[in-house]
Amino acid sequence: MVNARCFEGLVREFKGRTPRSKKLIERAKRVLPGGETRSITYYSPYPVSITSAIGPIITDSDGNNYIDILNNYTSLVHGHAFGPVVDTAVAAASEGIVYPAPHEAQLDLAEHLIERHPTAEKIRFTNSGTEAALLAIRIAQAVTGRDRLVLFEGGYHGSAPLISGPHPQVIRVPFNDAAALEAALDDTIAAVLFEPCLGVGGVIPADREFVRALRSHTHKVGALLVADEVQTLRASYGGATELYGLEADLVIMAKLIGGGYPIGAVGGPAQHLRILDQSEPGAIAHSGTFNGHLVSARAGLTALEHLTKSAIENMNASTEKLANQIEISGRAHGLPVTVTRFGSMMHVHLQEMRPTQAAHVTPDSTDVAALHLALLLEGIFAAPRGLVALSTALTDIQLELIATGYDRAFARLAT
Numbered sequence: 001m002v003n004a005r006c007f008e009g010l011v012r013e014f015k016g017r018t019p020r021s022k023k024l025i026e027r028a029k030r031v032l033p034g035g036e037t038r039s040i041t042y043y044s045p046y047p048v049s050i051t052s053a054i055g056p057i058i059t060d061s062d063g064n065n066y067i068d069i070l071n072n073y074t075s076l077v078h079g080h081a082f083g084p085v086v087d088t089a090v091a092a093a094s095e096g097i098v099y100p101a102p103h104e105a106q107l108d109l110a111e112h113l114i115e116r117h118p119t120a121e122k123i124r125f126t127n128s129g130t131e132a133a134l135l136a137i138r139i140a141q142a143v144t145g146r147d148r149l150v151l152f153e154g155g156y157h158g159s160a161p162l163i164s165g166p167h168p169q170v171i172r173v174p175f176n177d178a179a180a181l182e183a184a185l186d187d188t189i190a191a192v193l194f195e196p197c198l199g200v201g202g203v204i205p206a207d208r209e210f211v212r213a214l215r216s217h218t219h220k221v222g223a224l225l226v227a228d229e230v231q232t233l234r235a236s237y238g239g240a241t242e243l244y245g246l247e248a249d250l251v252i253m254a255k256l257i258g259g260g261y262p263i264g265a266v267g268g269p270a271q272h273l274r275i276l277d278q279s280e281p282g283a284i285a286h287s288g289t290f291n292g293h294l295v296s297a298r299a300g301l302t303a304l305e306h307l308t309k310s311a312i313e314n315m316n317a318s319t320e321k322l323a324n325q326i327e328i329s330g331r332a333h334g335l336p337v338t339v340t341r342f343g344s345m346m347h348v349h350l351q352e353m354r355p356t357q358a359a360h361v362t363p364d365s366t367d368v369a370a371l372h373l374a375l376l377l378e379g380i381f382a383a384p385r386g387l388v389a390l391s392t393a394l395t396d397i398q399l400e401l402i403a404t405g406y407d408r409a410f411a412r413l414a415t
């Protein structure tokens, strides 16, 4: 679709606008492999380096401004430096930063999550979504006395070997395929890890029918159903679990529940989480220097308190409108643009087919890289692979500027 001359032109213009970012990455390469420290944020020729970010605006080291439509991969649901979160975090830092003992802020956040999420009757905190996924797996293995896991193709639960690559304990099945799931399940499976909408995998929502089958098939073989709501919690007050009327056995949360600070959590019924109760014989030991961190707990609660039902509805409505605008504008330029959406997340695919499984998503290509560079040149900060996650910080004017930015980026690709 994008010819070589067009792509080279985009790279040249990008390099012309970002000399300081280039200098920084060259310096970084001397001490950090590849010059960065988070694989998903790397792109060619080099990622821009950020010097500040306030509300929905990111500024890079060359003074270029971008409207942020990624929001640290969904974790900054109110945008950057959100006043109430900054105030709470500064206060928490001045009260001690982190304590080696239980404290009220953990309790307040746990109570809020329990009030909010249908699956959570008790909560255990970790430092990341990855750790929460691994802990949920340990709980499921302990509860069932089984080892093996079922995960979905294109599903993402973190960067640990057990859950990220091929692993002898793990069977991967196609998403939205009830028959394949049923065939993979037997009485050796401890848990099925399930994103109600594949996030990193391309924002592909689960079919309602598939969710019903998932619940009944897991019940049949006695495997625990673990809902990964690390990204989807933002879709409604009680997350995607509430939207689907799902009865999960455990839930994993992270990202936005820390208000932008590192956090993770596992929620579930008392009967499953009691395995972590250190006053009981045979409890699982689960420690972490920063578990239940004071700053993350306070900042997270503040962010969640501002993520009201109406804030969510507004964000979802803005995302729906923007998704339609982007698809219409891409098609008007003669490009095969298909936008998938779930709540306030969407993915801009450069393909005709609307994907319902990860295998339907065209692998990373020059076209995808070209759209990302063109968006940066138009002042829009999206994910290199096409993920978009809006924030409550965006004004109507900025939402229109995003639609215009996509239109202009598509025009660059179509020439």
Ligand SMILES: Cc1ncc(COP(=O)(O)O)c(C=O)c1O
Pocket: 073, 127, 128, 129, 130, 131, 133, 156, 157, 158, 159, 195, 199, 200, 228, 229, 230, 231, 254, 255, 263, 264
């Ligand atoms: C659905 C999902 N689960 C788990 C994780 C892992 O979370 P973390 O990056 O905090 O380890 C991610 C991160 O992108 C995610 O999107």
